[in-house]
Amino acid sequence: MSHVLVTGGAGYIGSIAAFQLLEAGHDVTIFDDLSTGHLESIDSRARFVEASLLDISKLRGAMSGCDSVMHFGGKSLVGESVAKPELYMQINVEGSRNVLDAMKSEGVSRIVFSSSAATYGEPSAAPISEDYEALPTNPYGVTKLRVDELLSERATVDGFAATSLRYFNVAGALNTGSKWLGEFHNPETHLIPKVLQATVSNPLKVFGNDWPTPDGTCIRDYVHVVDLIEAHITALGQLVNPGHCIINLGSGSGYSVQEVISAAEKILGRSIPTEIDSRRAGDPAVLVASIEKAQKELNWSPTRSLESMIQDSHKAAR
Numbered sequence: 010m011s012h013v014l015v016t017g018g019a020g021y022i023g024s025i026a027a028f029q030l031l032e033a034g035h036d037v038t039i040f041d042d043l044s045t046g047h048l049e050s051i052d053s054r055a056r057f058v059e060a061s062l063l064d065i066s067k068l069r070g071a072m073s074g075c076d077s078v079m080h081f082g083g084k085s086l087v088g089e090s091v092a093k094p095e096l097y098m099q100i101n102v103e104g105s106r107n108v109l110d111a112m113k114s115e116g117v118s119r120i121v122f123s124s125s126a127a128t129y130g131e132p133s134a135a136p137i138s139e140d141y142e143a144l145p146t147n148p149y150g151v152t153k154l155r156v157d158e159l160l161s162e163r164a165t166v167d168g169f170a171a172t173s174l175r176y177f178n179v180a181g182a183l184n185t186g187s188k189w190l191g192e193f194h195n196p197e198t199h200l201i202p203k204v205l206q207a208t209v210s211n212p213l214k215v216f217g218n219d220w221p222t223p224d225g226t227c228i229r230d231y232v233h234v235v236d237l238i239e240a241h242i243t244a245l246g247q248l249v250n251p252g253h254c255i256i257n258l259g260s261g262s263g264y265s266v267q268e269v270i271s272a273a274e275k276i277l278g279r280s281i282p283t284e285i286d287s288r289r290a291g292d293p294a295v296l297v298a299s300i301e302k303a304q305k306e307l308n309w310s311p312t313r314s315l316e317s318m319i320q321d322s323h324k325a326a327r
């Protein structure tokens with residue numbers, strides 16, 4: 010059994026990771042500044058350190074007794090990263106450098122990092138494999154790529170065993186038995202919660218219905234958060250030897266925005282108010298992961314459907 014430092018463990022994905030790790034018998038320390046996370050999402054069985062990734066001495070203290078790290082903490086809004094690129098460099102890149110420095114000083118060498126499909130930019134191919142050239146088109150994607158590169162360097166120089174998991178669109182929620190852990194982002198930018206929140210007075214904006222796809226709306230790859238965390242726990246268990254590897258996590262197939270809306274309408278039994286807006290700069294028509302590497306290296310394939318992602322997100326909604 011491990012003692013895992015979960016940075017960002019009060020956030021959407023990190024809180025579900027912490028719960029699943031505890032359920033599997035591991036010890037967990039959560040490190041979070043609650044800037045976008047929620048105190049009520051923190052499992053009472055975990056040790057909690059409320060501090061910023063920019064505070065290296067707090068990170069060192071939190072690391073003591075841990076033997077591994079799952080690093081979810083950071084900023085993840087593309088629009089905000091365009092408005093405040095320095096903030097993203099500071100928290101995502103310098104904060105991650107602090108995590109690695111604290112690991113080194115405390116003798117911790119295993120880390121799983123939340124990377125992102127944003128590192129790939131606007132690929133013209135689909136599905137996208139890990140050897141596709143990373144050309145991020147916004148500061149958020151640049152910071153994720155920089156941390157992937159940093160992990161590669163530090164694996165060689167400091168002997169870290171590291172895996173970057175590049176998520177596509179994460180959705181769904183988890184019922185702990187006493188409460189739902191889900192996406193409680195504010196502002197919310199992800200499609201499935203936005204579909205569920207749409208009202209006549211605040212309709213869902215569909216950015217373009219003239220894309221070169223069968224129904225004209227963009228196609229994206231969605232993965233259930235519980236499937237995603239299962240891949241993390243496997244990846245962590247496999248970290249033995251120094252080195253760094255990058256693995257995509259998605260479903261390997263895509264759904265158009267219209268297909269997501271139709272699936273939600275079926276589940277909710279009502280229509281979803283929508284409004285067609287112009288295309289957003291930087292949006293590719295299709296963004297779908299190749300998950301061959303995850304299947305091969307982690308023996309992992311997602312098992313939860315788009316319908317269960319929508320259903321669980323609906324049940325978790327506050």
Ligand SMILES: NC(=O)c1ccc[n+]([C@@H]2O[C@H](COP(=O)([O-])OP(=O)(O)OC[C@H]3O[C@@H](n4cnc5c(N)ncnc54)[C@H](O)[C@@H]3O)[C@@H](O)[C@H]2O)c1
Pocket residue numbers: 016017018019020021022023040041042043044045046047060061062063080081082083084085100104123124125126175176177178179180194199
């Ligand atoms: N949600 C997705 O679809 C998605 C897709 C790709 C990658 N990711 C990555 O996964 C990770 C988790 O995403 P999420 O959706 O759970 O986001 P989230 O905002 O819900 O969680 C991030 C957590 O990090 C904490 N945090 C932020 N800045 C911090 C700092 N300076 N010090 C300490 N803690 C800090 C926040 O308080 C929050 O609890 C992020 O790194 C994100 O970039 C998410």
